[in-house]
Amino acid sequence: xxxxxxxxxxxxxYIEDLTHDGNGVAxxxxxxxxxxxxxxxxxxxxxxxxTLKNYGFAKVVEILESSPDRVKAPCxxxxxxxxxxLQHLSYEGQLKWKENMVRNVMKRIGKxxxxxxxxxxxxxxxxxxxxxxxxxxxxETGPVAGFYKMKSHxxxxxxxxxxxxxxxxxxMANLKKELTDIGLQPYNEAxxxxxxxxxxxxxxxxxGEVMIVLITKSRxxxxxxxxxxxxxxxxxxxxxxVQNVNSEKTNVIFGNETITLWGKDSIEDTIxxxxxxxxxxxxxxxxxxxxxxxxxxxLDYAQLTGDETVIDAYCGIGTISLFLAQNAKSVMGVExxxxxxxxxxxxxxxxGFTNTYFEAGxxxxxxxxxxxxxxxxxxxxxxxxxxxxxxxxxxxIIEQRPKRVVYVSCNxxxxxxxxxxxxxxxxxxxxxxPVDMFPQTTHVECVALMSRVEK
Numbered sequence: 173x174x175x176x177x178x179x180x181x182x183x184x185x186y187i188e189d190l191t192h193d194g195n196g197v198a199x200x201x202x203x204x205x206x207x208x209x210x211x212x213x214x215x216x217x218x219x220x221x222x223t224l225k226n227y228g229f230a231k232v233v234e235i236l237e238s239s240p241d242r243v244k245a246p247c248x249x250x251x252x253x254x255x256x257x258l259q260h261l262s263y264e265g266q267l268k269w270k271e272n273m274v275r276n277v278m279k280r281i282g283k284x285x286x287x288x289x290x291x292x293x294x295x296x297x298x299x300x301x302x303x304x305x306x307x308x309x310x311x312e313t314g315p316v317a318g319f320y321k322m323k324s325h326x327x328x329x330x331x332x333x334x335x336x337x338x339x340x341x342x343x344m345a346n347l348k349k350e351l352t353d354i355g356l357q358p359y360n361e362a363x364x365x366x367x368x369x370x371x372x373x374x375x376x377x378x379x380g381e382v383m384i385v386l387i388t389k390s391r392x393x394x395x396x397x398x399x400x401x402x403x404x405x406x407x408x409x410x411x412x413x414v415q416n417v418n419s420e421k422t423n424v425i426f427g428n429e430t431i432t433l434w435g436k437d438s439i440e441d442t443i444x445x446x447x448x449x450x451x452x453x454x455x456x457x458x459x460x461x462x463x464x465x466x467x468x469x470x471l472d473y474a475q476l477t478g479d480e481t482v483i484d485a486y487c488g489i490g491t492i493s494l495f496l497a498q499n500a501k502s503v504m505g506v507e508x509x510x511x512x513x514x515x516x517x518x519x520x521x522x523x524g525f526t527n528t529y530f531e532a533g534x535x536x537x538x539x540x541x542x543x544x545x546x547x548x549x550x551x552x553x554x555x556x557x558x559x560x561x562x563x564x565x566x567x568x569i570i571e572q573r574p575k576r577v578v579y580v581s582c583n584x585x586x587x588x589x590x591x592x593x594x595x596x597x598x599x600x601x602x603x604x605x606p607v608d609m610f611p612q613t614t615h616v617e618c619v620a621l622m623s624r625v626e627k
Contacts, residue, residue, distance in 0.1 A: 176201040177228060181220040184236065187212050190269060192585075193322070194257030194614045198230075205230045209251070211239040211261055212269070241265025247334045254322030256335065256612040267291040267608060270616040274584045274606050282588030284595065286620075287603040292465050297611030300459045302441075304333070304340035304373045305425055308348075308358040310366055315348040315358045317371070325361060325423060335612055339382050340373040342406050347371065350406070354398040359389055361423070367393050369418060370425050374450060376441035377460040383412040383439045385452045387425060391417050400434050412436045414452045426453055444468065446494045448519050455488045455512060462609045466580065466617055467495045469605050473578045473621040474551050476500050483542070483549040483574075485535040485565060486556045490516030490528070492580065496553065497525045504547060505530045506538045536564035543572050553578045560586030563593075570597030577622040582609075587618055598625050 177183060177200055185198035187210045196210025198218070204227040210216050215237040218230035235242075245251075245259035258266050267290070275288040294300065308317045309327050318330030331345035351358060351368065359366040372385035384403050400413055413434040418427030430452050438451040444464045450456045457463040470492055474482065476499035484493040487505030489512050497503045497520070505528065507513050513532040520528045531538055535554075542548075552574040554561055560583065569577060570593075577599060581587035584606075591601050599622040609617040 175223045175225075175228065176203045177205070177220050177223060179220055179223055182217060182233065183220065183230070184215065184217050185230075187214045187216065187239075190273075190614070192273075192614055203228065207232060209260065210235075211242055211265075213239045214242070239265070241268075249318070249328055249330050249333075252321055253319050253328045253330065254324070255319045255333065257322075257614050259334075259612050263293065263297050263611065266297075266611065267293045270606055270608065270614075274604060274616065274618060277584040277588045278591070278604065280588075281585055282592040282595075282601075284588065284591055284601055286591075286601045289603060289605045291606040291608050291616065292462075292469075293608045294462060294611055297608070298334050299337060300461060300611065301333075301336040301340075302375045302377055302460055303456070303458045304336045304344075306340065306344050306371045306373070308351075308368050308371060310358045310360055315351050317344050317348050317358075337373070337375050339375055339384075339407050339409070343371050343373055343384065343403075346406050347402070350402045354395045354402065356393065356395040356399060364389075364421055372416075372425075372452070374439060374452075374456075376439050376450070378442040379440050380409060381411045381436075381439035381441070382407055382409055383414060383450070383452065384410055385414045385416055386433075387416045387418055387427070389417075389419055391415075391429065391431070396433065404434075410435070412439055416452055443491070444495060446491075446498070446519075447522050448489065448491060448494075449515065449522060450489075451511075451515065453511065454515055455509075456491065457609065459609045462607055462617075463491070466607045466609065466619065467492055469607065469619045470553060470578050470580055471495050471499065473576070473605075473619060474499075474553065475576065476551070480550040481548065482551045482553060483539060485539060485552065485554045485561075487516060487530065488512050488555070490519045490530065492553060492555055493528060493530070494519060494523060494525060497528050500527065500551075502527045502529070504528075504542065504549070506533060506535045508532065508534050534562070536562040536568065539565065539572075540568050543568070548572065549574045551576045551578065553580065555580035556586075558583040558586065560590050566590060566593050566597070569594060570599075573598065573624055575624050579618075579620040579622065581618045581620070582615065584616065584618055587620060591620060591622065594622055599623065600625050 187196040195206040316329040370387040
C-alpha cells in the first residue's frame with residue numbers, strides 16, 4: 173500500500189472542511205487527512221499519526237494561519253471531553269458551516285438542488301440541555317463522573333458542563349464525595365462490580381421541575397434512603413427521584429424496571445403552550461428553546477387550515493402531534509414504543525385534545541392498515557431516528573400519496589437519502605430549514621417540506 177504520506181511525517185496542509193465529527197479535512201495529492209482541532213480556511217503544520225488505504229489521521233503541531241472564525245474554547249474540558257466538537261469555532265461560524273454541510277449533503281447524497289435556508293440558531297447557545305446522562309465509575313483515586321472521551325468509554329472527570337443545566341453540574345461535581353461518605357460504590361464497567369451506573373438529570377424549562385434518576389445495577393441497595401437525602405440537599409428544587417435498574421453487562425444506559433423513590437413519577441414542561449408529562453425514559457427533545465422553533469417550523473410547513481387529517485409517524489410521546497392538533501381536523505400518531513404511546517395519550521388528555529388518536533406498533537405496518545381502513549392523511553409528518561425512515565414506510569408514502577410530507581430529521585445524510593427516494597416516487601422537495609438544536613456540536617436538525625407532484 174503506497175500513500176502520499178506515512179506515519180510520523182510532518183506536513184503543511186490547508187484545511188478544506190470539517191467531517192461529521194468535527195475533524196478538519198486536508199488533502200495531499202487527493203489523499204484525505206483528518207485532523208482534530210483544525211478548522212476550515214486554516215493552514216497548519218501536522219504530524220501524521222496513522223495512515224490507511226483511503227485516508228489518514230494527523231494532529232496539529234502548529235497553526236500557521238488561523239481561521240477568522242477561530243475562538244478560544246471557554247470550557248476547560250474541551251478537547252478531552254467528547255461531548256462538544258466545535259467550541260473553538262465561533263457561533264456564527266458554526267451556523268455557517270452547518271448550513272453549508274446540509275446543502276452539500278443534499279447535493280452529494282440526495283442529488284437534489286433544493287433551497288437550504290440559513291440555520292435558525294440560538295441567542296444564547298449555552299446551558300440549553302434539559303437532560304444529562306452522567307456516567308459514574310470508580311478508579312484507583314476514587315469515584316469519577318463526567319462525560320466520555322470521544323469514541324471511548326473512558327470518563328473525563330468533570331465538575332461542570334457549559335451546555336447543561338446547573339442541577340446537572342451539582343450532581344456531577346458533588347455527588348462523587350457524597351457517595352463515598354454513604355458507602356455507595358460507583359459501577360465499574362470492566363469488572364461489573366459496584367452499584368451506581370449513571371445519574372440522569374431532567375429539568376422542565378418552563379416549570380423548573382427537576383427529576384433525578386439513579387441507574388443502579390441492582391434493585392436493592394442499603395444506601396437508598398441516604399442517597400435520597402443527599403440528592404435533596406444537593407438539588408433543593410428536585411421534585412422527583414427515580415431509580416432505574418440495569419443489571420446487564422451492557423453499555424446501554426437504561427434497564428427495563430423503573431421505580432419512583434420519592435416525589436412524583438414524572439415532571440411537567442410546556443412548549444408553545446402545550447403541556448407534557450415527562451417520565452424517566454420518555455423521549456423529549458433536549459433543547460426546549462429550539463424545540464419550539466423546530467415544531468413551529470413543522471407546523472408552518474404542514475399548512476393546516478383546520479380541515480386536514482394528519483398522520484404523525486414516529487410520534488414518541490406526542491410532542492409534534494399535539495402541536496399539529498391545535499390546527500388540524502384530526503391527528504393520528506404511531507410509535508413502536510408502547511410506553512411512549514401511553515405518554516402521548518396522557519399528554520393529549522392533559523391538554524384537552526379530543527382530535528387525536530395514538531397507536532403502538534411499527535409505522536411501516538400500522539399506517540398501511542390505516543389506509544386500508546379508510547384513514548387517509550392529507551399531510552404526513554415523519555420524525556424518525558438517525559437511521560432514517562424504514563423503506564416500507566417510504567413505499568407506503570409513495571403509494572398513498574398524501575398532499576404534503578413534512579420530514580423532521582436529526583441526520584442530514586439519511587434525510588437526503590430518503591428525500592431522493594420520495595422524489596423518485598412523485599414528490600418534490602420545496603425547501604429545507606436547518607435548526608440548531610445542539611450548539612457547540614456538529615449535529616443539526618432539519619425540517620424538509622415535500623409536495624406531491626400532480627400527474
